[in-house]
Amino acid sequence: MSNVNKPLKILMILHMPWNRNLGGARVQLELAEEFQLLGHQVEKFDILDAFPHSKFSRLTSLTRPSFATKARAYVEANAHRFDIIDAHQGNLPFSKGKLGFEGLLVARSVGLYAFCEEFASFEKTKWAIKPQGNPISRFLRNWRNKQESPYYLKSLEACDLINLPNFDELKYVKEQWGLEKKSVVFPFGLSEQRQQKFISVIPPSEIRLSHQEIVFIGYWSPRKGSRDWAEIIRRIKEKIPKAKFLFLGTGVDPAQVLADLEQPPCEWIKIVPSYDSEELPELLSTATVGAFPSYMEGFGFAVLEKLASGLPTIAYDIPGPRDMLSSLDTKLMVSVGSVEEFANRLIDILQLSPKSYSILSEQCVQKAKRFSWKEIARAHLEVYTELLQSIK
Structure with missing residues (x-):
């Protein structure tokens, strides 16, 4: 050596x-x-x-x-x-x-x-x-x-x-x-210190499931899936009316995001155009499941940090996220651009029992620790x- x-x-x-x-x-x-x-x-x-x-x-x-x-x-x-x-x-x-x-x-x-x-x-x-x-x-x-x-x-x-x-x-x-x-x-x-910050604010599975919140991290653009979200939301709200959505780091005016989502301002959609990196663990602590319909990535910090926060995350099967999710659970990946399948997988996570969710959440944390x-x-x-x- x-x-x-x-x-x-x-x-x-x-x-x-x-x-x-x-x-x-x-x-x-x-x-x-x-x-x-x-x-x-x-x-x-x-x-x-x-x-x-x-x-x-x-x-x-x-x-x-x-x-x-x-x-x-x-x-x-x-x-x-x-x-x-x-x-x-x-x-x-x-x-x-x-x-x-x-x-x-x-x-x-x-x-x-x-x-x-x-x-x-x-x-x-x-x-x-x-x-x-x-x-x-x-x-x-x-x-x-x-x-x-x-x-x-x-x-x-x-x-x-x-x-x-x-x-x-x-x-x-x-x-x-x-x-x-x-x-x-x-x-x-991720540094050991940052991983610990995510872990320290993970709430009990019962609380996370009660929130029914789906979170996306990323700049608002077609490459990151902005054109797919309107249909994703419609399909999820049809099955789970109380579902909420959190969009972090969009980098654009919330009005533009809402226009692309074909939704008026409402209490069940929260948009945070920018945040400091140190704020992310707390921002993710309220979420139930991560969503990442990106079409092209180098690796995907957005996926890794959601896993570190114990959030099962659904992503398109693309380079980068594939290296993290394929060995965790292949059900967390869907065909690129398959909006119906993407929405259905998010619904499946939201409807997990507390025990099943807790097991999957811990697997996500352990996977993130490998990076x-x-x-x-x-x-x-x-x-x-x-x-x-x-x-x-």
Whole structure:
């Protein structure tokens, strides 16, 4: 086994703010915390470091230099200080020679870009999504996407190691690009402290079942299932009139959510556009069952945290959630887009006996405990250290 006790200097690079409330950033941020607890040094270079004086708007994001250009300049100036660079896919589409870096270069996926492109095509077909924004913005966005789209594959080809969040992505990387030999799968996780916070506020099963509350966590968008919810609600209310719905972290005005749900303001639908990450355990404590009709994920923090809260969670059978739910209970997954089946599974959970619900709830907690950041961080370091030794 490689020696992972030697202090390493690690640079995290990401094209978004270093913010725990953002799922994409949270992965590296929380891994960094675990690395530091193990005695390693971690620094970051994020979008705010790249553009510290910018007034962020849709227009400036389309007209400023690419993040990759800024990241390259930073690495060229600081490469000598780091043993490992862990960058989001597309952030460093350059060879180590061009970067002047001799350590381990990692390209990280928190949702493979190729899968995002596939969903974008699917979305246009399924829902006839029309272009949004004014023509100038659309032109600039399309131009920028055309310029930067090649960065994603280039970054995977240039790196020493591809870090993937689920096994479906590993299969794709193998079959489409033949890059499986330098790929590794690491799931996302929770810290021991956060897991304990969820557990500490779990109420008795009888109380949870009496609430009859269904909870969704995620940004309100077609990718996360927003177009399916109106029918899901109608089907559930037909069978369980007292059912309630909680939508967390939608990121949009509640009026827009209600319009998509085809419902007026009412006491049985609660919408929380944003919340602090530390508030989530308490917010989930009133719920009975989780619902996650997402069409595309890297891993799915929303599923993992509901499991940690003891909430049986129904999800579409997609990469990410599949890695958590398939070995827990296959009845928790339904075919992608099967709204009737999705609603029926939620109804089944709401109608469980307290004993059956309690058993399933405890299984959810135990499943979540298997996704420990502490252990995942140690596994990262073993792989990173072994590869670092082999290239030096």
